[in-house]
Amino acid sequence: MTFSFELIGYAAATLTTVSFLPQAIMTIKTRDTESLSMGMYSLFAAGVLLWLIYGIYLDNQAIIIANAITFVLAAIILGFKIFNTLSNRYKKHEK
Amino acid sequence: MTFSFELIGYAAATLTTVSFLPQAIMTIKTRDTESLSMGMYSLFAAGVLLWLIYGIYLDNQAIIIANAITFVLAAIILGFKIFNTLSNRYKKHEK
Numbered sequence: 001m002t003f004s005f006e007l008i009g010y011a012a013a014t015l016t017t018v019s020f021l022p023q024a025i026m027t028i029k030t031r032d033t034e035s036l037s038m039g040m041y042s043l044f045a046a047g048v049l050l051w052l053i054y055g056i057y058l059d060n061q062a063i064i065i066a067n068a069i070t071f072v073l074a075a076i077i078l079g080f081k082i083f084n085t086l087s088n089r090y091k092k093h094e095k
Numbered sequence: 096m097t098f099s100f101e102l103i104g105y106a107a108a109t110l111t112t113v114s115f116l117p118q119a120i121m122t123i124k125t126r127d128t129e130s131l132s133m134g135m136y137s138l139f140a141a142g143v144l145l146w147l148i149y150g151i152y153l154d155n156q157a158i159i160i161a162n163a164i165t166f167v168l169a170a171i172i173l174g175f176k177i178f179n180t181l182s183n184r185y186k187k188h189e190k
Contacts (some may be wrong), residue, residue, distance in 0.1 A: 005152040015142025019135050040114050047110025054107050054157070057100040061138050062149070 006062070013066030026071035033081040041081060045074040101157070108161030119168035140169040161173040174183060 029035060048071045055063030122128060143166045150158030 005149065008145050008152065009149040012142050012145035015138050015145060019142055022135055037117065039116055042112035043110050046111035047112075047114055050103050051105030052121065054100065054104040057103065058153075058155070060153070070097075078130050094137060 009060070009062030012081045013062045016067050017069050020070055024077060027077045027080055031080055031084070032086050035079065036081055036088065038078075038081050038085065042075065045078050048074055052093060091093065104155070104157030112164050113125050115165055115168060119155045119165045119172060121172065122172045122175055123135055126179070128172065128179050131176055132178050133173075133180065139160065140173050141164065143169055 027036070048067050051063060052067035052071055055067055122131070143162050146158060147162035147166055150162055
């Protein structure tokens, strides 16, 4: 019984991580973050980081793996967003 | 020590749920699901449902609350997407 419930955790981790992948791949490929909300991604990345810390405290592998992968992807997207926002601001000052 | 780590779980639950709210509110208000991916939302909703079941198994309130709210919101969005897709298909047949 315990074994099958742990499998549910891994299935959950796989599904939510995989559902986030297309956005991450698109942003990494195109580097276009125009239509992404900085506020929303900041909250999301912070939340995923806290889930990761909480997963480490619970010593729960499914929670740790899902949130570690999602955090790296979300941090990359947020990094592009911050970079693009700052470089657009710089370009405006140049003109 | 345990108390503060449980707080991290609730903070994580709040942040990831809140970061999903703007999309949910926008879709419920406008009912526009044109730019949303059916495949991605199906995977996400299924994943969140499995996290909810897993949270019930772990008897972890932060995981249960976060995923229950997010599942309801994701299911509403997915419901609009399915309804819009089917009614567009019907309209095309009508022409």
